Amino acid sequence: MDRLVLAQGASFDLEDTDLKAEALSRGMGYDRCCYRRNDDGSTIYSAWGRNGCRISLFRTLFTNVCYHQCGYCQNAGRASNGCSYTPEELSDLVLRLRREGRIDGLFLSSGAGRDEDSTMEGMIETVRILRVRHGFPGYIHLKILPGTSRALIEEAVELSDRVSINIEAPSGDVMEDLSPTKDYERDILDRQRWIRDLLARRSSGSQTTQLVVGAAGETDLEIFEGVVREYREIGVSRVYYSAFVPIKGTIFEGRMQQPRWRESRLYQLDWLYRVYGLSPDEIKNAFDDDGFLPNEDPKVTLARESLDWPVDVNEADLQSLIRVPGIGPESARRIISYRRIKKVERPSDLIRLGIKRKAIPYLRINGWVQRRLF
Numbered sequence: 001m002d003r004l005v006l007a008q009g010a011s012f013d014l015e016d017t018d019l020k021a022e023a024l025s026r027g028m029g030y031d032r033c034c035y036r037r038n039d040d041g042s043t044i045y046s047a048w049g050r051n052g053c054r055i056s057l058f059r060t061l062f063t064n065v066c067y068h069q070c071g072y073c074q075n076a077g078r079a080s081n082g083c084s085y086t087p088e089e090l091s092d093l094v095l096r097l098r099r100e101g102r103i104d105g106l107f108l109s110s111g112a113g114r115d116e117d118s119t120m121e122g123m124i125e126t127v128r129i130l131r132v133r134h135g136f137p138g139y140i141h142l143k144i145l146p147g148t149s150r151a152l153i154e155e156a157v158e159l160s161d162r163v164s165i166n167i168e169a170p171s172g173d174v175m176e177d178l179s180p181t182k183d184y185e186r187d188i189l190d191r192q193r194w195i196r197d198l199l200a201r202r203s204s205g206s207q208t209t210q211l212v213v214g215a216a217g218e219t220d221l222e223i224f225e226g227v228v229r230e231y232r233e234i235g236v237s238r239v240y241y242s243a244f245v246p247i248k249g250t251i252f253e254g255r256m257q258q259p260r261w262r263e264s265r266l267y268q269l270d271w272l273y274r275v276y277g278l279s280p281d282e283i284k285n286a287f288d289d290d291g292f293l294p295n296e297d298p299k300v301t302l303a304r305e306s307l308d309w310p311v312d313v314n315e316a317d318l319q320s321l322i323r324v325p326g327i328g329p330e331s332a333r334r335i336i337s338y339r340r341i342k343k344v345e346r347p348s349d350l351i352r353l354g355i356k357r358k359a360i361p362y363l364r365i366n367g368w369v370q371r372r373l374f
């Protein structure tokens with residue numbers, strides 16, 4: 001029977017691959033990227049794939065060996081007692097899961113191993129076996145390891161639907177505390193720019209990134225400024241946020257856990273910038289004097305701080321309507337289409353259009369304004 005050789009020299013029967021898959025999937029730690037763990041604790045995750053369809057991905061590390069010293073990570077500095085796939089093992093496993101109808105694709109990340117290029121070569125070889133030898137048509141999201149050489153990045157972009165490098169921190173200063181072995185500008189931002197330029201020559205493919213929230217005392221405003229750079233200069237399609245949770249045995253095990261709502265508020269802020277098109281200057285009104293977001297929907301904070309309310313629902317343009325809590329771009333367009341036919345006369349007209357009740361206190365409707373505003 002074939003055997004899987006682990007980094008420390010131990011081995012499993014091939015039939016025990018699930019054991020190894022479990023160990024390497026557990027090692028993903030902060031690599032959240034929108035993938036939700038299944039309720040049954042399996043290593044297969046639900047995600048949005050091509051064309052916005054829901055798909056199932058097998059999500060795993062290639063190796064949990066890593067020479068980096070990221071303070072929040074359980075894999076930091078692990079030179080022994082780790083485990084790794086070979087490209088053949090991992091591609092066999094992916095093909096088996098696909099044959100069984102359990103997955104649509106693969107999300108492959110990794111520790112850096114002993115050096116990033118040889119680990120990245122193994123990851124790319126896995127994808128090459130899947131794509132070239134077996135014609136694997138499924139979705140593939142491949143992590144690029146910080147510091148990877150340009151030729152390998154070119155190949156990774158060529159073979160994958162999506163690539164990503166985790167920035168982890170909003171700036172080089174924060175990165176020095178989080179992970180002193182990484183050079184923020186050279187290992188991460190330069191690589192992201194290479195990917196941006198490679199993707200610009202292709203008709204498909206995208207780049208995303210992720211950061212850890214609050215492990216180094218950084219403010220939400222610092223995070224937001226780093227995120228704006230990612231969207232504007234790097235052209236990432238999405239930024240994912242992962243609230244810091246100390247893990248026992250890591251360098252940061254004594255640091256304070258961040259509340260999950262902080263991550264949620266950053267996602268809401270991200271949405272206001274990325275989908276609603278609010279400017280960074282306008283969004284900055286959502287932060288308190290210390291640069292943090294309060295625990296409320298930032299759209300509500302912004303409405304209280306800067307919305308010129310009540311907004312006349314029969315007169316307001318699209319930009320004014322989408323700033324009202326409870327009205328998004330879609331529902332604002334519905335209101336404008338409705339107004340072409342008839343006037344909005346009462347709150348029930350809006351409810352029938354699918355507008356949330358929480359919008360009503362911010363609106364003037366046919367001369368009527370709700371007395372209690374907030």
Ligand code: SF4
Pocket residue numbers: 066067068069070073074075076077110111112179
């Ligand atoms: S690079 Fe950092 S976060 Fe990634 S596996 Fe290594 S120690 Fe962990």
